[in-house]
Amino acid sequence: MVGGGQGAFIGEVHRLAARLDNKLELVCGAFSRDAENSKLTGQQLGLDPSRVYKDFDAMMKAEAALSEDQRMDFVSIVTPNHVHYPVAKAALENGFHVLSDKPATKDLEEVQALRALAKQTGLKYALTHTYLGYPLVRSARELIQSGALGSIRKVFVEYIQGWLATDVQNKQAEWRTDPAKSGKSGCMGDIGTHAHNLAEYVTGKRMTHVAADLNIFAPGRLLDDDGSVLFRMEDGIKGVLSASQICVGCENGLTLRVYGETGGLSWAQENPNRMMRTYLDRPAEILTSAQSYLSEDVQSMYRTPAGHPEGYLEAFANIYLEFSRAISSGGSLSASMDSAVRGMSFIEALIESQKHNSAWTEVLQ
Amino acid sequence: MVGGGQGAFIGEVHRLAARLDNKLELVCGAFSRDAENSKLTGQQLGLDPSRVYKDFDAMMKAEAALSEDQRMDFVSIVTPNHVHYPVAKAALENGFHVLSDKPATKDLEEVQALRALAKQTGLKYALTHTYLGYPLVRSARELIQSGALGSIRKVFVEYIQGWLATDVQNKQAEWRTDPAKSGKSGCMGDIGTHAHNLAEYVTGKRMTHVAADLNIFAPGRLLDDDGSVLFRMEDGIKGVLSASQICVGCENGLTLRVYGETGGLSWAQENPNRMMRTYLDRPAEILTSAQSYLSEDVQSMYRTPAGHPEGYLEAFANIYLEFSRAISSGGSLSASMDSAVRGMSFIEALIESQKHNSAWTEVLQ
Amino acid sequence: MVGGGQGAFIGEVHRLAARLDNKLELVCGAFSRDAENSKLTGQQLGLDPSRVYKDFDAMMKAEAALSEDQRMDFVSIVTPNHVHYPVAKAALENGFHVLSDKPATKDLEEVQALRALAKQTGLKYALTHTYLGYPLVRSARELIQSGALGSIRKVFVEYIQGWLATDVQNKQAEWRTDPAKSGKSGCMGDIGTHAHNLAEYVTGKRMTHVAADLNIFAPGRLLDDDGSVLFRMEDGIKGVLSASQICVGCENGLTLRVYGETGGLSWAQENPNRMMRTYLDRPAEILTSAQSYLSEDVQSMYRTPAGHPEGYLEAFANIYLEFSRAISSGGSLSASMDSAVRGMSFIEALIESQKHNSAWTEVLQ
Amino acid sequence: MVGGGQGAFIGEVHRLAARLDNKLELVCGAFSRDAENSKLTGQQLGLDPSRVYKDFDAMMKAEAALSEDQRMDFVSIVTPNHVHYPVAKAALENGFHVLSDKPATKDLEEVQALRALAKQTGLKYALTHTYLGYPLVRSARELIQSGALGSIRKVFVEYIQGWLATDVQNKQAEWRTDPAKSGKSGCMGDIGTHAHNLAEYVTGKRMTHVAADLNIFAPGRLLDDDGSVLFRMEDGIKGVLSASQICVGCENGLTLRVYGETGGLSWAQENPNRMMRTYLDRPAEILTSAQSYLSEDVQSMYRTPAGHPEGYLEAFANIYLEFSRAISSGGSLSASMDSAVRGMSFIEALIESQKHNSAWTEVLQ
Secondary structure (H helix, E strand, O other): OEOOOOOOOHHHHHHHHHHHOOOOOOOOEEOOOOHHHHHHHHHHOOOOHHHEOOOHHHHHHHHHHOOOOOOOOEEEEOOOHHHHHHHHHHHHHOOOEEEEOOOOOOOHHHHHHHHHHHHHHOOOEEEOOHHHHOHHHHHHHHHHHOOOOOOEEEEEEEEEOOOOOOOOOOHHHHHHOOHHHHOOOOHHHHHHHHHHHHHHHHHOOOEEEEEEEEEOOOOOOOOOOEEEEEEEEHHHOEEEEEEEOOOOOOOOEEEEEEEEOOEEEEEEOOOOOEEEEEEOOOOEEEEEOOOOOOOHHHHOOOOOOOOOOOOHHHHHHHHHHHHHHHHHHOOOOOOEHHHHHHHHHHHHHHHHHHHOOOOOEEOOO | OEOOOOOOOHHHHHHHHHHHOOOOOOOOEEOOOOHHHHHHHHHHOOOOHHHEOOOHHHHHHHHHHOOOOOOOOEEEEOOOHHHHHHHHHHHHHOOOEEEEOOOOOOOHHHHHHHHHHHHHHOOOEEEOOHHHHOHHHHHHHHHHHOOOOOOEEEEEEEEEOOOOOOOOOOHHHHHHOOHHHHOOOOHHHHHHHHHHHHHHHHHOOOEEEEEEEEEOOOOOOOOOOEEEEEEEEHHHOEEEEEEEOOOOOOOOEEEEEEEEOOEEEEEEOOOOOEEEEEEOOOOEEEEEOOOOOOOHHHHOOOOOOOOOOOOHHHHHHHHHHHHHHHHHHOOOOOOEHHHHHHHHHHHHHHHHHHHOOOOOEEOOO | OEOOOOOOOHHHHHHHHHHHOOOOOOOOEEOOOOHHHHHHHHHHOOOOHHHEOOOHHHHHHHHHHOOOOOOOOEEEEOOOHHHHHHHHHHHHHOOOEEEEOOOOOOOHHHHHHHHHHHHHHOOOEEEOOHHHHOHHHHHHHHHHHOOOOOOEEEEEEEEEOOOOOOOOOOHHHHHHOOHHHHOOOOHHHHHHHHHHHHHHHHHOOOEEEEEEEEEOOOOOOOOOOEEEEEEEEHHHOEEEEEEEOOOOOOOOEEEEEEEEOOEEEEEEOOOOOEEEEEEOOOOEEEEEOOOOOOOHHHHOOOOOOOOOOOOHHHHHHHHHHHHHHHHHHOOOOOOEHHHHHHHHHHHHHHHHHHHOOOOOEEOOO | OEOOOOOOOHHHHHHHHHHHOOOOOOOOEEOOOOHHHHHHHHHHOOOOHHHEOOOHHHHHHHHHHOOOOOOOOEEEEOOOHHHHHHHHHHHHHOOOEEEEOOOOOOOHHHHHHHHHHHHHHOOOEEEOOHHHHOHHHHHHHHHHHOOOOOOEEEEEEEEEOOOOOOOOOOHHHHHHOOHHHHOOOOHHHHHHHHHHHHHHHHHOOOEEEEEEEEEOOOOOOOOOOEEEEEEEEHHHOEEEEEEEOOOOOOOOEEEEEEEEOOEEEEEEOOOOOEEEEEEOOOOEEEEEOOOOOOOHHHHOOOOOOOOOOOOHHHHHHHHHHHHHHHHHHOOOOOOEHHHHHHHHHHHHHHHHHHHOOOOOEEOOO
16 A cells, blocks of 8 residues: 555545455555654554555565565555556556556546556556445446436536535645645546546446536635536436535535436435436336345445445445456456546546636547 | 416416415406417306406406406416517506516517516516525525625526426427427526526526536427536626426426535425525534524415425415515515516527537626 | 414414315304404405304304305314314204314214214214325325235324423413313324324224323423324234424424335325335335326325425315315215214323323224 | 354354454354354354364363463354353353343343353453444434433334345344244344334433333244334333334334433434434534534544445444453443343343233333
8 A cells, every 4th residue: 555644534444445355455555755654554554564665666666576475466546646646657567456546647648658557567457436336326337328217318416525615724635725736626636536437437428528617716725626517428418517625514425316218316425325216107216225126246245234324435345346356357347547547538628628718628538 | 367278287376376375366367369268267267257358468458447446456477488478568568567477578688678668667577486485495595695604606506307308298398399489498498597596586696607508308309408507696606507307207306505605505496395504513404494593584484383394386375475565565576577687688698608519608687 | 164363373274275276265254252353353354244253153043044055165163172062063053064173072972972963964074184185195095005015014103293392382382281172182182183093094994902101291281292102903903103292393293104014105294295105125116296106086186296395285275175075076085073083082092091001992983 | 253154144244343443353263053164154264274163162162271362352242142142151151251242142031140240250241232333323322411402201212124024034034033043022132122222322211111012913923023112211201112024115224213301313224324403493403424513432433534424334343343442441331231131121021011911011120
């Protein structure tokens, strides 16, 4: 693991998720640019001190030098955004698969370089688009792609938070609102990309054009903290994507609504164990977790029976399970290198559209 | 009343609403272009046959000829859209106040002519923007305009239905999807204007610019049946408005969310007796109908105590009460002539934006 | 109408409901024991002063003396409980149908006398069990009695309010908590009977035995303000009924859940336009108002299309419509004399069970 | 760990929960009476084969013989009910703390023997009343016991499932419906005890008397699959407890509502990250997970920020954390030996009340 030292948030979440199913073990890390922090974190995690490294370069080299049955299998990247690329690059160059937080890199150029490198090395690369790990999101994808809703017409996807409504001062806020660390976009890069990814994942269609209106509401902020986007997808699908971090009182409001010719679906991350399905002339249905009417694939993603809520950590653990299966037996990935490129491409298109007064802009890759 | 004969929908709703509070009596009508239909409707309503007219012109002239204490006080216009203007014009010209369904007219020119006429005659004119009659919408307006949420930043407003997802064939669908009767827009004219009006009503700010993406999804349809709009309002407010009639399984999904610097509100028409209010560092609150913590003004809009759901008809009746108070004692109107003009201006701006590939377009009036 | 003068609550609700559908007209009344109040109320309602009576006896005699086409068709009784019986008796004796608020009388003896009188006169008698006027309650009854849920096993019914949590001082609270005016029971008589009636109505089965635990929580109160009841119904159905007026923050929480061998239903009065239906191996369904999948009978109870919330007043108006149909064309009544007797019998059984330390007690009639 | 071999459900849940926070390691087990199953389970869990035992007796003896730093710290008991007692007894006798599934034993006598043994040995004993591990349940307890709701008056607690509505044939159903393995009660022992425990936990008051109506609905079943209970607690609190396994379509419906003189709370396990708080004259509040307005103690129970749903496994992990803290540093336990005794005492009282036609029966211990 690279990143995730004292004071970080998402690193510990990764560790909880990776540990849950007893399939993975954290064996080494470079947890902070501050060597003392890294060392302390390693101690608290009970790691062999010789495998707690001062920086990621040291880690890559030392681990690569270990025998195959000893060295780490893959690298988890849980740093602020601007460090994603150099770490992923080093990992791939040293022969390690990569599971990285999103966005993949700070710009499109970098992610394209990564794609080339992954292709060349044949190594696995995936993004932790956690929300794809929710079983009912998988079920939504199955229903939509099986044609159960007819041809899809309209997609609404939102990711609404409120924690940056004021001029927050903490470690999480600090790097997310700093262009040098976060990249070209704040809110859209941080959470808008999840919404974009979710829309493409469940429909199986690419978002081709966007017309974006990005905003900075908090005084003094340098990156967007809110935005809404009209979009077009392949096959004539239209939609709206909103992401915000200034909607006071909203927590982690990722919601999805998809409407086809003959049916619809709606799902919300904050109550993830239910999904509504609508029909033309029948009552709406409420699909719930771990039920026998879900596909076997979806059922297999639950650890407990219906009525026992599973949440964010379980979804995250599903992402880790999927990645380890992909490494060991070649299984598919929900968000692999193509998603990574498309996520960056989406951000670039938003920035471009914003520059041109919200003009329709092609998402290039 | 003009319109509202056999087979119509909204005319009977007007009559139910007008009757509820025992303040108004239907005294005459021209209910249909089909004289037989009109006559039959009048009979069923127990009207004096001499005051059931063959057309609205006849009605205006005959009623104007009656003595002041005998003739009707005002005209309710409940016809398809294209007839709103000629009836309203005739009413004003003959000295009658007008309560009209929206949209006011089929284009901006007509509504401007109406405004001039209303100004000249000093008569009252109002639109039945029914949703403004919900007490918690009034409460939202009070809270927002009192500054309780701080400066407003973002508004989400939606009006989502599903009844036109297929190629429906009935009287309601027929005129709403016919450009000759409905006007320049289908879905946006029919329900998008309600959403527009609601956003302006609760914030007290004008929507100044729109970037619209209107769609026709049902094969063969001639007018938009779906659309999403990015918008800007006065004082830097940004927002998104979506309206659709093809979202399968949605019924009458008018929802409003407003976020300011220090708080937020959300409300949904389908469960109108509750509204959520959010804060920066306190739990969200659920405001419910007829409670003592609402303003006296809002409390006075309920007919039953807390916990007794009031719905669409009661909201509609509140619009009638407001209009009759405005006539008798000069009270203010939620949606008067200025709203009527602005609604048409909004539609014109959408059409214009749509023509220019969703370019930002000013809402002129 | 008897009762419903200045300061009363439910009388005005009756008038709103009766007026809504334009089928009924209030023609006379004895609105208060205070003749001045009665007179004033009559004036405000625009009644002929000669038909505003000083008391109900005067009204019965004077109206009976009018010609058949002039006199009132039936009497609405909207007084405090203790006056229900004498008024109903006088009405029946003078040849008038009766629509009475519940409970029918202050004890079982009185309601039995009423039943005899109704039988003897052949006149109609019904109680305003308002909640039976909600269309989805009708739909629940249809589904249950058609066997769609299999044999019914368990019924949960609650009516939970909070308005008497403190020592409230107002006209509504005053008579409801006074044994001389309210009868033998406070909370159970006031709202528990609605819950009892609802359980019997939807299942079509009689509640045969009760084991009751009634409580007085507010200091100084003389009648129960809370209670829970285990019950048995015909055909082996078991259940629980709770009613309370001291559950702080609850408004008018009448809820129903019914479970049979193969399905279940749940409905809540505060959001009456939806009902959940559950199945053994399929997703739960959400049935909503005015939809085409409801029976024609149920659809006919709505005045507006799906998505337009109808509430308490509309339900109440449905009770009036039903009663007027029953008078004019012999249609059936949701809550007729048998319900009235059973409601009183239920109260008597609760009191008896309470006296015997919650022992199982037969509901006699 | 004793129990939790192939085909079991709750054993794996224990392992997931124990592992989550990286504080505990599974070191040995006797997973099944079938030695082969036990061995296989041990293999799959990566245990040292020498510490996978053929039965719990062997395990206790062998582990006790290990040096203190090698042997297990405590035993998790995850067997069917009838085995809880012999295992717990053996563990305590051999010097091991015990964390056991509920109910503690098959009757009151056994649990009293256990209590004596625990007292004598000074070892820790706790039950996995998982639902006490939900942070908002902890918050409910704090609010109630701080007096924030005033003196408590009424408690509603339910645990409603539907999975035994039919004659289910699987391993879970098999032992739960077998008196020899499950104990004197089916549904009440399995889930009613959770409801009982929750009511006592949040109020801090003992349930003193019960009047029970237990039912067997599924043909051929030998133990109750449904029941409702009137209850009295210390300090005049009244309540109703319902538990059922035949409510078709219900999943794991544990709900709690508590009303005091000045406020109320409601919480539902299936959406555990929100709790409603009501007031006399203010809007209800929605408390949500991990928010700054919760106590520090409650906040510390979350692993992720507000808006990231945590569920059943996280609650279960909190129980493990609490138990390991109690062992290492003497922290308190939510459900210790006294709860265990009271749970059995509650069941005994239900059975006794049921025998006496639902008579009020004292909960003795």
